[in-house]
Amino acid sequence: MIEFKRIDHFHVCVPLERLEEARQFYAEVIGLKEKFRPDVFGAPGHWFDIAGAELHIGVEPALPHSIRHTALEVADLKAAKKQLESNGVELYQESVIPGRDRFSFNDPFGNRMEMLQYI
Secondary structure (H helix, E strand, O other): OOOOEEEEEEEEEOOOOHHHHHHHHHHOOOEEEEOOOOOOOOOOOOEEEOOOOEEEEOOOOOOOOOEEEEEEEEHHHHHHHHHHOOOOOOOOEEEOEEOOOEEEEOOOOOOEEEEEEOO
């Protein structure tokens, strides 16, 4: 079985022309603290701290699959990969974020999920 540690982050998308409006809403209206977002994605966005997890706001670029997702931190990413692959789940390699090993997959209903382990 996969040993889940916590929800790491969830990702919502907004149109490019409303990205600054979204930042202001989450920072000023809701009062979330903005966090550093590494520049490794090739698209603009913002990250916020929310009760020990992160809210990621991004622009939905033309990708083979949606960037909207929930990310789950696991204790053993290799074991999680093995379990999912042994059940026929297709995994997708994600862009590198320093300090995190990660992959994503779609559940049978089209919902994108990410699993990660801090390294």
